[in-house]
Amino acid sequence: MEMIGFLILFPLIIAGLLVVIRKTKPRNIIVCVGSAAIAIASIALVVMNIGTTGTYFTFQSDIVNYACLGISVLIGIVVICFGVKYKNIPALVLAIVQLAGSLVYEFYFAHDLMCYKALYIDSLSLIMALIIGIIGTGICVYSIGYMHDFYFGIHHPDTEQPDRRPTFFALMFVFLSAMYGIIFFNNLIWLFTAWEVTTLCSFLLIGFTKTDEAIANSFRQIIMNLVGGIAFLGALYYLAINFQCIDFTDFIVFGTVAPALVVLPLTCFSLAGITKAAQMPFHTWLLGAMVAPTPTSALLHSSTMVKAGVFLLVKLSPIFAVSLVPSVMVVLVGGLTFALCSFMAISQSNAKRVLAYSTIANLGLITACAGVGTPEAVWAAILLIIFHAVAKSLLFLCVGTAEHHIGAFGPPERLTGTRNIEDMDLLFERMPRLARFMMLGIMCMFVAPFGMLIAKWATLVSFVETGNVALIVLLAFGSAATFMFWAKWLGKLSGIAGEPQNVELTVHKSEWVALLLMAGLVCVTCVLLPVMSSGLVVPYIQTAFHYGGQDISDGNLWIAAICAVLVILMLFAGLGRSSKQKKVGVYLSGASADNAARTFRGSLSAPVEATSRNLYLDGIFGEARIAPVGSGACIVIMVAAIGWAASVLPSML
Numbered sequence: 001m002e003m004i005g006f007l008i009l010f011p012l013i014i015a016g017l018l019v020v021i022r023k024t025k026p027r028n029i030i031v032c033v034g035s036a037a038i039a040i041a042s043i044a045l046v047v048m049n050i051g052t053t054g055t056y057f058t059f060q061s062d063i064v065n066y067a068c069l070g071i072s073v074l075i076g077i078v079v080i081c082f083g084v085k086y087k088n089i090p091a092l093v094l095a096i097v098q099l100a101g102s103l104v105y106e107f108y109f110a111h112d113l114m115c116y117k118a119l120y121i122d123s124l125s126l127i128m129a130l131i132i133g134i135i136g137t138g139i140c141v142y143s144i145g146y147m148h149d150f151y152f153g154i155h156h157p158d159t160e161q162p163d164r165r166p167t168f169f170a171l172m173f174v175f176l177s178a179m180y181g182i183i184f185f186n187n188l189i190w191l192f193t194a195w196e197v198t199t200l201c202s203f204l205l206i207g208f209t210k211t212d213e214a215i216a217n218s219f220r221q222i223i224m225n226l227v228g229g230i231a232f233l234g235a236l237y238y239l240a241i242n243f244q245c246i247d248f249t250d251f252i253v254f255g256t257v258a259p260a261l262v263v264l265p266l267t268c269f270s271l272a273g274i275t276k277a278a279q280m281p282f283h284t285w286l287l288g289a290m291v292a293p294t295p296t297s298a299l300l301h302s303s304t305m306v307k308a309g310v311f312l313l314v315k316l317s318p319i320f321a322v323s324l325v326p327s328v329m330v331v332l333v334g335g336l337t338f339a340l341c342s343f344m345a346i347s348q349s350n351a352k353r354v355l356a357y358s359t360i361a362n363l364g365l366i367t368a369c370a371g372v373g374t375p376e377a378v379w380a381a382i383l384l385i386i387f388h389a390v391a392k393s394l395l396f397l398c399v400g401t402a403e404h405h406i407g408a409f410g411p412p413e414r415l416t417g418t419r420n421i422e423d424m425d426l427l428f429e430r431m432p433r434l435a436r437f438m439m440l441g442i443m444c445m446f447v448a449p450f451g452m453l454i455a456k457w458a459t460l461v462s463f464v465e466t467g468n469v470a471l472i473v474l475l476a477f478g479s480a481a482t483f484m485f486w487a488k489w490l491g492k493l494s495g496i497a498g499e500p501q502n503v504e505l506t507v508h509k510s511e512w513v514a515l516l517l518m519a520g521l522v523c524v525t526c527v528l529l530p531v532m533s534s535g536l537v538v539p540y541i542q543t544a545f546h547y548g549g550q551d552i553s554d555g556n557l558w559i560a561a562i563c564a565v566l567v568i569l570m571l572f573a574g575l576g577r578s579s580k581q582k583k584v585g586v587y588l589s590g591a592s593a594d595n596a597a598r599t600f601r602g603s604l605s606a607p608v609e610a611t612s613r614n615l616y617l618d619g620i621f622g623e624a625r626i627a628p629v630g631s632g633a634c635i636v637i638m639v640a641a642i643g644w645a646a647s648v649l650p651s652m653l
Contacts (some may be wrong), residue, residue: 042133145508
């Protein structure tokens with residue numbers, strides 16, 4: 001229990017120090033030391049509890065109860081103040097509703113409710129602790145160099161704006177603390193508080209730059225997640241009034257025994273998870289988060305915020321297995337989100353938006369697996385969570401580094417900075433190490449024998465076993481779209497570029513440390529896939545469903561791991577070696593004019609630059625065409641599910 005308390009409270013102490021200390025060097029030291037301590041503590045916790053079937057800790061504290069009340073009130077006041085300042089009526093109304101609801105719940109219901117097993121650890125919590133503790137802190141370390149360039153680099157020459165890096169780093173560590181609370185709290189009131197802290201931190205980080213676009217997108221996020229927060233609060237009201245229950249695990253056990261009695265709170269919890277996981281129609285808040293600094297995007301996508309949503313849905317999966325309507329809602333919303341967002345990713349050339357749509361799509365697949373609720377589907381869902389976290393964190397950091405060191409045109413001292421995939425031509429020569437890291441992340445997302453494809457195969461098998469034809473079709477078409485947009489990106493890394501110049505020398509050491517860490521995590525997770533399955537994933541499945549289930553044998557997992565090692569060795573075999581290949585002229589519909597600049601003699605002997613461009617098919621897969629259809633369908637599904645749950649409620653009580 002002491003280790004759990006450390007992981008929840010220590011990031012808050014670090015955040016407090018970062019707010020007070022304004023000098024750069026001491027702040028960087030605190031970030032590095034604090035991140036290392038959190039990562040080591042997370043690993044130690046996993047080592048000490050690996051294979052656990054669930055450990056509960058009796059803990060009661062009025063101080064924590066009053067702190068949760070105070071935090072809930074503070075969150076409401078902060079959002080109300082911002083709503084008044086920027087005249088955002090929807091955010092203001094929703095914040096008032098949630099604040100009033102929280103106060104009524106605390107003073108009229110919560111004081112009579114007890115949760116003796118307030119803290120718990122199971123294998124899923126341990127997996128999430130590793131993701132938060134290693135990936136989350138790695139992103140914090142990466143932020144040291146990135147935020148320096150953000151304020152003082154060549155791409156952001158406006159040094160007159162105040163240096164708000166202390167606030168940025170403090171919010172990052174508060175985020176980590178809240179995430180640890182979500183995965184370790186068994187008390188639903190405490191869990192709800194941590195849930196809303198992540199919402200507020202995300203709001204502040206998305207709007208960090210204070211541009212009009214950033215402010216608009218931050219309010220979109222807070223509005224959508226307040227809807228989920230109110231749904232979560234509604235579930236708490238139902239459980240308090242009818243069952244006097246605030247114990248999360250007791251709710252899950254009771255739900256599996258008497259699913260008809262928990263249809264409404266289950267649907268409300270599911271809605272909260274869907275909003276936090278950015279499923280359609282709530283996906284736009286995560287797309288809007290791309291305006292934030294890249295470390296924010298990486299944190300939201302890989303180790304926090306959206307992972308909280310799918311964590312809640314996976315925890316609820318045993319009830320989905322025996323509760324038809326909420327299960328259908330979660331399965332259809334997740335399946336449609338996976339397929340449609342995969343198609344919309346094809347039309348994107350902005351690297352961060354491609355990653356965003358890929359994240360939303362994969363979260364949709366995890367959501368669908370959780371909704372299916374079979375042990376095999378949940379096994380696949382947890383593997384998807386693991387591999388998506390490590391691969392996507394690496395890719396976001398790679399894009400952030402590329403953004404600050406390559407440009408649409410010009411020499412290194414005059415680069416404009418770009419996130420456009422079309423400007424990543426020949427990155428293998430311009431940034432050879434970074435290109436290999438980026439390729440590793442991309443391959444992990446869709447190429448055999450890396451983990452994501454293994455997990456998708458397990459997902460397909462679990463869908464076949466349940467006889468869900470609709471899900472099989474959605475998975476097939478969505479996976480085909482996935483192959484297309486990742487393959488286009490890979491092609492640009494080895495494409496053509498005039499006067500390729502290595503610009504890696506200006507990358508900060510802190511960025512390289514974080515990139516090496518994330519790349520190492522990708523390699524380790526792929527190689528140790530069988531160990532993770534038997535030591536962490538299967539024990540959770542056995543605890544949740546009382547029997548284990550996986551569609552791929554450990555022997556086949558070991559074969560995949562060996563193949564992954566061979567691919568990784570080939571990818572990094574020539575890293576750091578100078579290229580001494582013989583340069584020869586090129587003939588591109590005309591004799592070469594300047595081989596280094598990739599120009600040739602065109603018509604009338606005029607020099608023409610050789611270029612290449614991907615096909616994006618905006619007219620077919622554009623957001624304007626697909627998003628309204630998908631969002632409309634998901635809204636209908638959710639309204640129907642909530643309406644049905646509410647209509648049958650009187651007959652059940």
